[in-house]
Amino acid sequence: MGTEVSVNNSVDWSFQGLIHSNLSTSQLVEQALRRGEGTLTSTGAFLATTGKYTGRSPKDKYLVDEPSSHDQIEWGSVNRPMQPAVFDRLLERVQHYLSAKEVFIFDGYAGNDPHFRLPLRVINEYAWHNLFVRQLFVRPTDQELKEHQPAFTVISAPGFMADPEKDGTRSETFIAVSLERRIILIGGTRYAGEMKKSIFSVMNYLLPQQGVLPMHCSANRGPTGDTALFFGLSGTGKTTLSADPERQLIGDDEHGWSDNGIFNIEGGCYAKCIGLSQEKEPQIWNAIQFGTVLENVTVDHRGVADYSSNTLTENTRAAYPVEHIPGARIPGVGGHPETILFLTADAFGVLPPIAKLTPEQAMYHFLSGYTSKLAGTERGVTEPEATFSTCFGAPFLPRPAKVYAEMLGEKIARHRARVYLVNTGWSGGAYGVGERMKLAHTRAMVKAALNGSLDQATFTPDPVFGVYVPDSCPGVPANILQPRRTWADPTAYDQKAQELAHRFQENFARFTDVSETIQNAGPTVKS
Known part of the structure; x- marks a missing residue:
């Protein structure tokens, strides 16, 4: 028997592999290093590379075409429809893919105002992705964590590649949002920003209903x-x-x-790093410390970052909690x-x-x-x-x-x-x-x-x-x-x-x- 994990209020998944729930920053860094997902830089930041995709894949993003939201969506080149049956097939295939994997779970929130915040659960294939969402979303207190009930779940399986002929996608990459099922499904890309922006899209749908x-x-x-x-x-x-x-x-x-x-x-910041200097942007420079996630930044043999380098991409990034900025409003x-x-x-x-x-x-x-x-x-x-x-x-x-x-x-x-x-x-x-x-x-x-x-x-x-x-x-x-x-x-x-x-x-x-x-x-x- 596997371990049951709630994906949303109506769906539980069974995982046969090891499940890590709500690890601390240092524990996630330790797990990511153990798994060979990246290295530490000279400042203690965790450095990962995202491979083929170093930016968002907007043409591979879909909204599931569901009766409850159909008439409120502006369909077109940005909001591409995916049929519910296609989403269900992808969901089943991703569930099978992750069922035997070691996975990492983060529970937190989108929104600092308790009147309007969205309780989230993020299920990750990679430890460094879980570190990323821990730093980018709003982290709960110990008491909030005990009472946490996810209202939306992000499932990120970068190693799962869609089959366009079988899955009805444009490529091996997909970011599929079901507003009715309250599930976001991501696969075929290691670019961590897809998780952040997919939740932002959800908030852009939900908040206007509340007058926000x-x-x-x-x-x-x-x-x-x-x-x-x-x-x-x-x-x-x-x-x-x-x-x-x-x-x-x-x-x-x-x-x-x-x-x-x-x-x-x-609860965090996602800063572009290309051309970053201590002189021009000292606050961001100093925020890149232990717990920060660096994406696609070039380092030398000592682990010192070269922010002038675009060897991997112009879109080099740093993800860190807002507390890394001195005097941030909390x-x-x-x-x-x-x-x-x-x-x-x-x-x-x-x-x-x-x-x-x-x-x-x-x-x-x-x-x-x-x-x-x-x-x-x-x-x-x-x-x-x-x-x-x-x-x-x-x-x-x-x-x-x-x-x-x-x-x-x-x-x-x-x-x-x-x-x-x-x-x-x-x-x-x-x-x-x-x-x-x-x-x-x-x-x-x-x-x-x-x-x-x-x-x-x-x-x-x-x-x-x-x-x-x-x-x-x-x-x-x-x-x-x-x-x-x-x-x-x-x-x-x-x-x-x-x-x-x-x-x-x-x-x-x-x-x-x-x-x-x-x-x-x-x-x-x-x-």
């Missing part, structure tokens, strides 16, 4: 208690800019905004935000480095979600690609974009939040010609926006994009604030700006059900 806006953003809290949000896709600077020694970090990637304020959905909650920043890595190099948005412009840019996919964050992305990611998080949104946009608009209006667009991308030319915006300048602009000193500037509308650009900002050369001045050839700038303006217009044409004032809040396109 789920957001792909980081958050921090100032010395006077003011809260700030940083929206943006991977690589735009959410983690870097929110890790500010002068402010308390609430969280680096996923939050909910309820009538009580905001809360971190996670638990991860904050008041209603006073300042909201939309971060975009503009590969065209034409957007101003910072600009104030009207309420209508804020809704336009939130729905547009313009940025660049950066190298390595998804399979097949090898250099920055201009893209529009609705609500700055389209890959993780099961519901129609309008649901999230209307909730954000209502909350911005009710709490009178200031909104800025911040370009962390290129200046002086497009990608390949210009240079990436200097982090010191971006930090100075963000600081000025948060402490109110930017309000002393004179703002004028950009002639193409209409957003309001300051004429000065403490710590930033004035010419940088006007992107056209940074280009050697102003005519080339004008052409590129019009090209991006056209892209904005073409993308926004699909939002036919928003008000005319929002539709008219975008760039001006010359006829």
Whole structure:
């Protein structure tokens, strides 16, 4: 007889192999080393490589098409349907695969606000994956662990390869979410970020039902208690800019905004490491210590990490508990935000480095979600690609974009939040010609926006994009604030700006059900 493990309220699995439940950080590191899953670096961090897949596999992600959720899902290229019978076959095959394996179980939560948190169970084939989820999700107290009843279960079996002909998948990789069965099934990929993002997708479905806006953003809290949000896709600077020694970090990637304020959905941070330096990002640098999981980072013979190396991928990562950041806010909650920043890595190099948005412009840019996919964050992305990611998080949104946009608009209006667009991308030319915006300048602009000193500037509308650009900002050369001045050839700038303006217009044409004032809040396109 095997050991019975509850997968959800209605399903128990029998495991013949050894089961490790809710091991400590040091125990999981010990198990991962024993099993040869990785090594320790010179700082004590655990280093693993993910093999073939070093980023998310969005084309291999599926939502099970079930009657209870069918009409609430925006089906398409992001939310691909999987028939329940296909999911059931995969579930049975994965159960058979794992039944004789040594497995690792983590019980915890998604959500730092006890009113809205989701009790989770994660079943892992790898010890280092279990360490990853222990550091990334909210860890329960001893008393909470005794009372824990999982409401959603993640089953991760990287060694199980799907058979597309037999299983109805696109490839050997699959991330299949059943909202009705409350099970997430992952196989064919060792990239740990799939577990984190699949739960975020679930929260993006569940939270709006409770009147809570789920957001792909980081958050921090100032010395006077003011809260700030940083929206943006991977690589735009959410983690870097929110890790500010002068402010308390609430969280680096996923939050909910309820009538009580905001809360971190996670209990840890998942930072990009490419180009990481102690000088520019000291908090993240120092967070990479014992208990941290490093993915695909190159080390020398002494175990010293080379964060400049992209030998395995541009998408090198560090996963660590938020407590590794000095002064982090525990638990991860904050008041209603006073300042909201939309971060975009503009590969065209034409957007101003910072600009104030009207309420209508804020809704336009939130729905547009313009940025660049950066190298390595998804399979097949090898250099920055201009893209529009609705609500700055389209890959993780099961519901129609309008649901999230209307909730954000209502909350911005009710709490009178200031909104800025911040370009962390290129200046002086497009990608390949210009240079990436200097982090010191971006930090100075963000600081000025948060402490109110930017309000002393004179703002004028950009002639193409209409957003309001300051004429000065403490710590930033004035010419940088006007992107056209940074280009050697102003005519080339004008052409590129019009090209991006056209892209904005073409993308926004699909939002036919928003008000005319929002539709008219975008760039001006010359006829």
